[in-house]
Amino acid sequence: MSAPGVSARQARAGxxxxxxxxxxxxxxxxxxxxxxxxxxxxxxxxxxxxxxGDRPGDMEAALRxxxxxxxxxxxTSGGLGPTADDLxxxxxxxxxxxxxxxxxxxxxxxxxxxxxxxxxxxxxxxDAIRAANRKQATxxxxxxxxxxVGTAPGLVVPPADxxxxxxxxxxxxxxxxxxxxxxxxxxxxxxxxxxxxxxxYRQSTLRLFGIPESxxxxxxxVAEREGVELGALEITTCLKRGEIEIVTRYEPGAQSAYEAFxxxxxxxxxxxxxxxxGSTVDEQVAQLLRGSHPPLTIATGESCTGGLVAARLTERxxxxxxxxxxxxxxxxxxxxAVAGVAGELIEAHGAVSEEVARALADGARDRLDAEVGVGVxxxxxPGGGTPEKPVGLVWLSVVVGDxxxxxxxxxxxxxxxxxxxxATTVAMHLIRRALTxxxxxxxxxxxxxxxxxxxxxPG
Amino acid sequence: MSAPGVSARQARAGxxxxxxxxxxxxxxxxxxxxxxxxxxxxxxxxxxxxxxGDRPGDMEAALRxxxxxxxxxxxTSGGLGPTADDLxxxxxxxxxxxxxxxxxxxxxxxxxxxxxxxxxxxxxxxDAIRAANRKQATxxxxxxxxxxVGTAPGLVVPPADxxxxxxxxxxxxxxxxxxxxxxxxxxxxxxxxxxxxxxxYRQSTLRLFGIPESxxxxxxxVAEREGVELGALEITTCLKRGEIEIVTRYEPGAQSAYEAFxxxxxxxxxxxxxxxxGSTVDEQVAQLLRGSHPPLTIATGESCTGGLVAARLTERxxxxxxxxxxxxxxxxxxxxAVAGVAGELIEAHGAVSEEVARALADGARDRLDAEVGVGVxxxxxPGGGTPEKPVGLVWLSVVVGDxxxxxxxxxxxxxxxxxxxxATTVAMHLIRRALTxxxxxxxxxxxxxxxxxxxxxPG
Numbered sequence: 001m002s003a004p005g006v007s008a009r010q011a012r013a014g015x016x017x018x019x020x021x022x023x024x025x026x027x028x029x030x031x032x033x034x035x036x037x038x039x040x041x042x043x044x045x046x047x048x049x050x051x052x053g054d055r056p057g058d059m060e061a062a063l064r065x066x067x068x069x070x071x072x073x074x075x076t077s078g079g080l081g082p083t084a085d086d087l088x089x090x091x092x093x094x095x096x097x098x099x100x101x102x103x104x105x106x107x108x109x110x111x112x113x114x115x116x117x118x119x120x121x122x123x124x125x126x127d128a129i130r131a132a133n134r135k136q137a138t139x140x141x142x143x144x145x146x147x148x149v150g151t152a153p154g155l156v157v158p159p160a161d162x163x164x165x166x167x168x169x170x171x172x173x174x175x176x177x178x179x180x181x182x183x184x185x186x187x188x189x190x191x192x193x194x195x196x197x198x199x200x201y202r203q204s205t206l207r208l209f210g211i212p213e214s215x216x217x218x219x220x221x222v223a224e225r226e227g228v229e230l231g232a233l234e235i236t237t238c239l240k241r242g243e244i245e246i247v248t249r250y251e252p253g254a255q256s257a258y259e260a261f262x263x264x265x266x267x268x269x270x271x272x273x274x275x276x277x278g279s280t281v282d283e284q285v286a287q288l289l290r291g292s293h294p295p296l297t298i299a300t301g302e303s304c305t306g307g308l309v310a311a312r313l314t315e316r317x318x319x320x321x322x323x324x325x326x327x328x329x330x331x332x333x334x335x336x337a338v339a340g341v342a343g344e345l346i347e348a349h350g351a352v353s354e355e356v357a358r359a360l361a362d363g364a365r366d367r368l369d370a371e372v373g374v375g376v377x378x379x380x381x382p383g384g385g386t387p388e389k390p391v392g393l394v395w396l397s398v399v400v401g402d403x404x405x406x407x408x409x410x411x412x413x414x415x416x417x418x419x420x421x422x423a424t425t426v427a428m429h430l431i432r433r434a435l436t437x438x439x440x441x442x443x444x445x446x447x448x449x450x451x452x453x454x455x456x457x458p459g
Numbered sequence: 460m461s462a463p464g465v466s467a468r469q470a471r472a473g474x475x476x477x478x479x480x481x482x483x484x485x486x487x488x489x490x491x492x493x494x495x496x497x498x499x500x501x502x503x504x505x506x507x508x509x510x511x512g513d514r515p516g517d518m519e520a521a522l523r524x525x526x527x528x529x530x531x532x533x534x535t536s537g538g539l540g541p542t543a544d545d546l547x548x549x550x551x552x553x554x555x556x557x558x559x560x561x562x563x564x565x566x567x568x569x570x571x572x573x574x575x576x577x578x579x580x581x582x583x584x585x586d587a588i589r590a591a592n593r594k595q596a597t598x599x600x601x602x603x604x605x606x607x608v609g610t611a612p613g614l615v616v617p618p619a620d621x622x623x624x625x626x627x628x629x630x631x632x633x634x635x636x637x638x639x640x641x642x643x644x645x646x647x648x649x650x651x652x653x654x655x656x657x658x659x660y661r662q663s664t665l666r667l668f669g670i671p672e673s674x675x676x677x678x679x680x681v682a683e684r685e686g687v688e689l690g691a692l693e694i695t696t697c698l699k700r701g702e703i704e705i706v707t708r709y710e711p712g713a714q715s716a717y718e719a720f721x722x723x724x725x726x727x728x729x730x731x732x733x734x735x736x737g738s739t740v741d742e743q744v745a746q747l748l749r750g751s752h753p754p755l756t757i758a759t760g761e762s763c764t765g766g767l768v769a770a771r772l773t774e775r776x777x778x779x780x781x782x783x784x785x786x787x788x789x790x791x792x793x794x795x796a797v798a799g800v801a802g803e804l805i806e807a808h809g810a811v812s813e814e815v816a817r818a819l820a821d822g823a824r825d826r827l828d829a830e831v832g833v834g835v836x837x838x839x840x841p842g843g844g845t846p847e848k849p850v851g852l853v854w855l856s857v858v859v860g861d862x863x864x865x866x867x868x869x870x871x872x873x874x875x876x877x878x879x880x881x882a883t884t885v886a887m888h889l890i891r892r893a894l895t896x897x898x899x900x901x902x903x904x905x906x907x908x909x910x911x912x913x914x915x916x917p918g
Contacts, residue, residue: 019695019697020693020695020697020706021695021697021699021704021706022492023495023505023507023508024492024495024496024499024505024695024706025491025492025493025494025495025496026492026697026699026704026706027492027697027699028487028488028489028492029487029488030487032484032510033481033483033484033485033486033487034484035484036482036483036484037483037484040483046482046483046512047511047512047517048482048509048510048511048517048520048521049482049509049510049511050507050508050509050510051491051507051508051509051510052506052507052508053505053506053695054695058506058507058528061507061524061528062507065520065524069517069520081672081676081698082672082673082676083672083675083676083679083696084676084679085694085695085696124671124673124674124677125677128673128674128676128677128680129673131676131680132673132676174698176872176873176874176877212583213540213541213542214541214583214587214588214591215583215587216542217540217541217542217543217587217590217591218583218584218587220542220543221587221590234479235544236478236479236480236483236512236513236544237542237544238478238479238480238485238486239633240480240485240486245480245485247479247480247483247485299793300766300787302766305770306769306770306772306773306774306778306782307759307761307766307767307768307769307770307773307785307787308766308770309766310765310766310769310787311764311765311766311767311770311879313765314765314766314787314789315765315875315876315879317840317841317842317875318842319765319789320789320790320843323765323789323790324789324790324792324793325786325787325788325789325790325793325797326766326786326787326789327784327785327786327787327797328759328766328769328773328784328785328786328787329784330773330778330779330782330783330784330785331779331782331783331784331827333783333827333828334758334783334784334827334828337826337827337828338784338786338797338826338827367796367797368790368792368793368796368797369792369793369796381776382776383776383777384779413635414635415635416774416776417774418635420770420774
């Protein structure tokens with residue numbers, strides 16, 4: 001259809017995230033990752049993401065770099081606000097060889113949006129508002145305007161010369177403005193034209209919990225020896241919050257090569273492979289609770305994780321169908337008074353102990369009248385560690401109905417936030433394992449066996 | 460001291476984050492922002508951050524781009540692991556014109572580190588481990604080795620030709636390996652030489668809560684009219700979780716210009732400026748609780764935020780000195796049984812109401828025997844909204860001792876996670892305001908006045 005050079009250009013894209021606050025690390029970028037996923041869905045290969053400050057020269061250099069890499073599409077985020085350091089529209093206009101013009105209809109539209117806000121803050125300076133509106137309505141001539149979600153419009157800006165390089169899509173910085181606006185951008189003719197050569201890829205994700213990354217390296221070598229056609233698969237492995245994620249991208253013709261690879265992973269890592277369809281442990285736990293007849297309810301009793309397990313269980317829409325609530329018992333008093341842990345247990349074994357983890361799980365389940373209870377107690381650090389109970393030691397317990405609780409300890413590496421975060425992930429996996437073994441009709445004896453198997457899985 | 464061109468080169472740096480999992484958005488990058496802060500501390504200006512996948516061509520293009528921008532220093536993260544897609548050392552070696560060699564001492568050191576891990580997983584393949592060690596000990600000749608924190612060493616790789624371009628510092632991907640290793644890198648002679656021309660900058664941060672960004676744009680225009688020397692200040696403003704952050708970077712000679720600017724912000728935004736020294740609301744709340752004599756204790760009663768307020772209060776080391784715990788009462792049953800909210804209140808006013816927010820604050824304080832209680836109840840969405848109580852409506856209440864509680868409602872924009880996150884930030888500000896007014900010796904009457912003032916501050 002088109003020359004190979006053109007097709008290669010059209011299939012690739014770049015992202016330019018702007019903002020000194022992002023470059024300097026004060027704000028972490030959520031738009032680059034989100035847009036990367038959207039490009040993948042469109043079958044567009046992302047070549048580079050660049051983060052630049054609010055300096056026109058640096059922004060232009062990044063756009064030029066992307067163009068030199070032969071991308072057909074550049075997405076930018078940020079720099080559309082009303083302050084003078086918001087320069088993106090102007091820089092992109094110059095880069096594309098287009099003059100800046102005021103769009104009167106857009107100016108009126110922005111004024112309409114701003115009016116109710118101005119009523120909330122009645123003392124605002126009217127000139128300031130008009131100047132801000134005018135600035136946000138000044139755009140490169142010939143751009144397609146994407147309707148504002150907040151006050152800033154987005155833009156699709158093709159090059160002035162039709163053979164002159166990539167199309168630039170200019171999007172606002174706040175994720176809750178950028179994300180809805182993307183729908184309109186993705187449907188625009190100018191963007192569709194820029195990616196017309198996109199290929200279709202499939203992508204499959206496997207997730208494992210509880211083995212080191214070097215084992216996957218070895219599995220890849222075994223795959224090679226066994227003649228799996230790895231050349232047709234783009235495999236990336238990544239260690240993420242204690243889980244290993246294996247993502248494979250391939251063209252539809254390589255489906256059987258992928259299936260051979262997946263079968264090998266399944267054979268070698270049966271006990272640690274927990275997801276073959278890309279589902280996360282959070283989705284699986286929600287599905288196990290909600291999918292029971294009737295749905296199972298859950299409650300948390302947390303100490304060192306400070307509410308993170310409860311927060312993670314309630315992250316998903318509809319969590320109120322199965323989450324009853326939680327007790328965050330930070331002090332020993334709270335463990336006794338609110339979570340119903342016996343004071344003697346704490347005295348005899350310490351607050352960080354198997355016994356207290358079990359009592360927290362029991363207490364949460366009983367006090368919140370749930371079917372499943374989760375208990376977590378540990379030393380998050382940096383203080384409070386001892387030779388017997390060092391920073392990073394965490395005891396976790398999950399009790400399902402009348403089954404024997406599933407209890408284990410882990411020694412987690414890293415600083416306070418690593419320990420809290422990782423313990424939350426371990427809790428999710430322990431809930432999953434407890435539900436899987438118990439709901440499979442496990443008895444108290446089956447509980448015992450699942451318990452020792454969980455114990456052998458390092459965190 | 461040196462030619463201007465050289466000095467400019469030496470003062471700037473670039474960051475190259477590698478990893479298809481980061482580029483594709485599956486993992487969010489924590490290293491770029493962290494390294495950006497470290498560069499700032501060294502007085503080195505960061506020009507660009509680039510994120511590239513595990514493809515050698517793209518990685519080299521990013522290094523070349525940075526060199527063309529005239530940076531004297533490039534930091535890379537990731538791509539040092541044992542799998543075949545970990546290519547950074549090799550790509551950087553080629554880029555710097557250096558041959559790859561095995562470092563036998565390093566190979567032995569890595570073997571020592573891996574040995575205890577191998578004992579934890581006794582069934583690992585020994586050949587696989589040796590191959591992984593050898594790969595990680597193969598480095599560009601003439602590099603300075605940074606001792607492994609995990610199993611991967613870091614590298615400082617100067618160009619083979621002493622006038623040949625930037626020095627590249629190669630760091631591992633996991634933040635808990637990269638961060639300790641940075642200390643050694645920053646102290647190395649090769650890195651010091653690369654940044655010898657770095658300038659000293661000062662940086663000051665102001666934080667405001669409860670006004671739109673356009674007001675800051677207007678304040679900048681007023682500053683200009685009043686003759687504040689803005690040209691000497693690099694000011695960036697940024698809206699972040701509902702707060703506005705104004706960061707100003709300037710050379711020491713511009714101190715008085717900065718002071719004039721700060722005084723103007725203080726004059727125009729007295730009621731919303733909550734931090735002049737860069738301290739966060741989290742730090743201020745911790746300081747207010749811990750700084751009281753005796754320290755005040757706090758407890759949370761949360762519904763829609765699902766534990767996020769408790770998690771945020773316990774994020775900081777030493778939180779156990781003042782956080783007693785929390786009750787996450789998601790279901791109405793839990794609100795009644797565990798948090799002590801009267802069932803009639805819920806029936807009469809609904810779970811999302813001023814009355815229930817106050818009862819959650821009271822209940823948390825009483826049940827957990829704390830001095831300060833926080834109550835949060837709202838509609839996080841996506842379901843559950845009504846015309847009277849739409850998604851985003853959140854009621855919050857803070858009670859300090861016997862003072863009149865400080866209670867307010869906000870209508871928060873965005874999706875479920877935005878509402879949960881933003882409500883958590885509003886809670887932190889409400890705690891701060893309640894403590895500030897109450898600890899200043901406020902009476903029940905003073906409480907009443909603070910209440911209406913908080914009510915006037917939009918979320």
